[in-house]
Amino acid sequence: MWTFGKKIALGFAVAFLLLLVISLVAYRSIEALSRTSYAVTHTHQELEATAQLFGSLKDAETGQRGYALTGDESYLEPFNTATAAMDGEFKNLRDLASDEPQQQKRIDTLQALATAKLTELRKTIEMRRKLGADATIKYIQGGAGKHLMDEARQVIGEMGQVERDQLRKRAEDVETASSDARTTIIAGTVACLVFIILAGAVLTRTLSSQIGAAVRHVRQSSTELHAAANQQAAGARESATSMTQITSTINELLATSRQIADSAQRVATIAEQTVSAAGSGESIVSLANQSISGIRGQVDMMVNHMLELGKKSQQIGAVLDIVSELAEQTNILAINATIEATGAGETGKRFGVVADEIRKLADRVAASTKEIRTLINDVRSAVNTSVMATETGSKAVDAGSRQFADVAVAFKRIAGLVNTTTEAAREIELSTKQQTSAVEQVNIAIANTAQATRETEASSGQTLQTASQLSSLSQDLLRIIQPETAA
Amino acid sequence: MSPESTPVRSLAAQLRRSFDDSFARPSLSDRIAQEDFLAIELGDGRYVLRLAEIAHVAPIQSITRFPTPLAQLLGIAGVRGALVPVYDMGAWLGLEAGGAPRWLAVTGAAPLALAFPAIHSYVRVPQGATARADEPQQAASRHLAEILHHDGRAVPVISLPSIVAAIESAVQALPQARVA
Numbered sequence: 001m002w003t004f005g006k007k008i009a010l011g012f013a014v015a016f017l018l019l020l021v022i023s024l025v026a027y028r029s030i031e032a033l034s035r036t037s038y039a040v041t042h043t044h045q046e047l048e049a050t051a052q053l054f055g056s057l058k059d060a061e062t063g064q065r066g067y068a069l070t071g072d073e074s075y076l077e078p079f080n081t082a083t084a085a086m087d088g089e090f091k092n093l094r095d096l097a098s099d100e101p102q103q104q105k106r107i108d109t110l111q112a113l114a115t116a117k118l119t120e121l122r123k124t125i126e127m128r129r130k131l132g133a134d135a136t137i138k139y140i141q142g143g144a145g146k147h148l149m150d151e152a153r154q155v156i157g158e159m160g161q162v163e164r165d166q167l168r169k170r171a172e173d174v175e176t177a178s179s180d181a182r183t184t185i186i187a188g189t190v191a192c193l194v195f196i197i198l199a200g201a202v203l204t205r206t207l208s209s210q211i212g213a214a215v216r217h218v219r220q221s222s223t224e225l226h227a228a229a230n231q232q233a234a235g236a237r238e239s240a241t242s243m244t245q246i247t248s249t250i251n252e253l254l255a256t257s258r259q260i261a262d263s264a265q266r267v268a269t270i271a272e273q274t275v276s277a278a279g280s281g282e283s284i285v286s287l288a289n290q291s292i293s294g295i296r297g298q299v300d301m302m303v304n305h306m307l308e309l310g311k312k313s314q315q316i317g318a319v320l321d322i323v324s325e326l327a328e329q330t331n332i333l334a335i336n337a338t339i340e341a342t343g344a345g346e347t348g349k350r351f352g353v354v355a356d357e358i359r360k361l362a363d364r365v366a367a368s369t370k371e372i373r374t375l376i377n378d379v380r381s382a383v384n385t386s387v388m389a390t391e392t393g394s395k396a397v398d399a400g401s402r403q404f405a406d407v408a409v410a411f412k413r414i415a416g417l418v419n420t421t422t423e424a425a426r427e428i429e430l431s432t433k434q435q436t437s438a439v440e441q442v443n444i445a446i447a448n449t450a451q452a453t454r455e456t457e458a459s460s461g462q463t464l465q466t467a468s469q470l471s472s473l474s475q476d477l478l479r480i481i482q483p484e485t486a487a
Numbered sequence: 488m489s490p491e492s493t494p495v496r497s498l499a500a501q502l503r504r505s506f507d508d509s510f511a512r513p514s515l516s517d518r519i520a521q522e523d524f525l526a527i528e529l530g531d532g533r534y535v536l537r538l539a540e541i542a543h544v545a546p547i548q549s550i551t552r553f554p555t556p557l558a559q560l561l562g563i564a565g566v567r568g569a570l571v572p573v574y575d576m577g578a579w580l581g582l583e584a585g586g587a588p589r590w591l592a593v594t595g596a597a598p599l600a601l602a603f604p605a606i607h608s609y610v611r612v613p614q615g616a617t618a619r620a621d622e623p624q625q626a627a628s629r630h631l632a633e634i635l636h637h638d639g640r641a642v643p644v645i646s647l648p649s650i651v652a653a654i655e656s657a658v659q660a661l662p663q664a665r666v667a
Binding site: 329331332335336338339340342343353354356357359360361363364365368 | 498502505506509510523525538539541542543544545546595606608609
């Protein structure tokens with residue numbers, strides 16, 4: 001996988017190589033031009049040194065001719081000056097042409113000719129001093145000195161020709177190097193430009209594609225981050241609400257735990273009181289048992305009286321049956337008496353009145369008998385109910401008596417159980433206090449958690465804002481790199 | 488002495504005073520014509536017998552049964568030293584038995600008795616308190632030709648002469664050989 005850095009580095013490396021090649025070519029061309037320039041300068045120095053040597057030689061001849069013509073010693077000054085400088089000038093020329101063996105040979109020839117010329121000039125000067133002007137001019141006209149000067153002029157001409165040939169050759173080298181450098185620089189620049197354009201296009205396309213994909217991915221991620229932040233914020237809000245409810249519940253639990261602790265303490269106190277009450281209750285139960293035995297005797301006596309009353313009621317009922325029968329028979333007798341009195345006519349009328357009253361009396365007796373029977377039946381029913389209730393009560397008393405014994409045992413058990421309860425209540429009190437402490441710690445932890453939840457909610461808001469900014473930024477970036485897709 | 492005895496004593500005193508006063512007052516029958524009835528329980532209803540049609544009323548001591556073609560004849564019984572045939576009153580009226588007969592009404596027209604289960608009360612009303620029944624033509628109802636209006640209700644009046652006539656007709660219709 002080619003990363004952006006590798007691609008850009010590769011592009012810059014290739015461009016740098018091209019520039020390096022161009023620079024190397026230019027450097028070599030400049031070096032060549034510099035060397036050629038130094039060589040040209042050297043050649044010019046050689047030409048100048050040659051011209052200066054030939055000028056000194058001509059100055060020496062000029063001084064010799066002027067002295068020969070005039071005999072004035074002052075005309076010998078150029079001769080003396082040139083003679084004094086000639087050795088140095090030869091040395092300079094030899095140094096300049098040290099890398100040229102042919103030129104060294106020509107310098108040797110030229111120096112021999114110059115030495116011969118100077119010797120001929122000194123000879124003529126001495127001749128002028130000793131023989132006069134005519135003999136000297138005659139000797140000069142012999143042409144020996146001129147011949148030496150012509151040879152020297154020829155050698156100097158050859159040396160000058162060699163140096164001019166070198167100058168021409170170096171001018172051609174300079175032109176060749178310059179042409180190569182121009183060609184290389186122009187071609188390299190064009191190639192570098194083409195490469196940079198191509199590399200830029202490829203990089204732009206690749207980077208646009210990859211960065212666009214990355215930006216779209218960032219955009220999608222920012223959208224998901226937005227949704228996640230929203231969910232996180234909602235979750236944080238729900239958590240905050242839940243934390244508030246949990247805090248309320250914990251506070252209620254705390255209050256309840258404290259109440260339980262207080263209640264357990266009260267239970268322990270009450271249990272202690274219950275132990276003493278159970279002890280006194282046991283003795284009270286014993287006394288109550290004795291009282292129940294007395295009640296049992298009274299109830300038995302009451303049952304006997306009730307049964308006796310029932311028997312008496314039955315006897316009264318039998319008497320009432322007799323009375324009722326008598327009333328009925330009296331009624332029939334009265335009816336029959338009435339019938340008989342009616343049959344007796346006027347004489348029986350008074351008897352009929354008596355019979356009628358007897359019948360009425362019998363009717364009333366019968367009615368009263370019915371009422372009494374009803375009352376007797378009510379009494380018997382009440383007696384039976386009372387007997388049954390009393391017997392039930394007697395049985396209940398028996399059961400109560402037995403149960404009182406059980407109650408006494410139960411009181412002992414209660415005392416033992418209450419002791420256990422007291423210990424349990426104390427343990428509950430201790431445990432509840434520990435629970436209260438733990439709940440307080442939980443409450444503190446929940447408060448911290450609630451604070452963290454609120455911070456999470458705030459952070460979610462910040463994340464939401466950041467996601468929005470990231471989405472906007474990715475949109476802007478996409479608009480910059482791919483305007484057609486961003487639109 | 489229980490408190491309840493005081494009302495009983497006052498009731499007894501009231502009874503005694505009423506009994507004594509009845510002999511001091513003039514008889515009501517001297518001033519207003521009255522008619523006496525005996526109310527009885529028969530079947531599921533209440534009926535009245537005209538007292539003038541009864542010779543006397545007696546409790547049933549015992550009834551001696553014997554073979555007879557008359558289903559309404561219960562047997563014979565001794566009443567005041569005489570033997571009388573005893574007939575079931577409800578059977579002549581076409582009623583279901585409302586219980587075992589305990590009383591006998593001995594008629595004055597003929598020496599026979601009609602048995603019925605229970606006496607309800609003695610009824611004395613002004614003369615003319617009865618009225619004719621609406622449907623006297625039916626067989627059972629021809630013995631109930633009148634209605635007595637008493638205490639806000641209409642009570643059928645059993646005609647003992649009518650029943651006696653029916654009994655005599657039934658007896659005469661029996662074959663003579665078997666009667667002999």
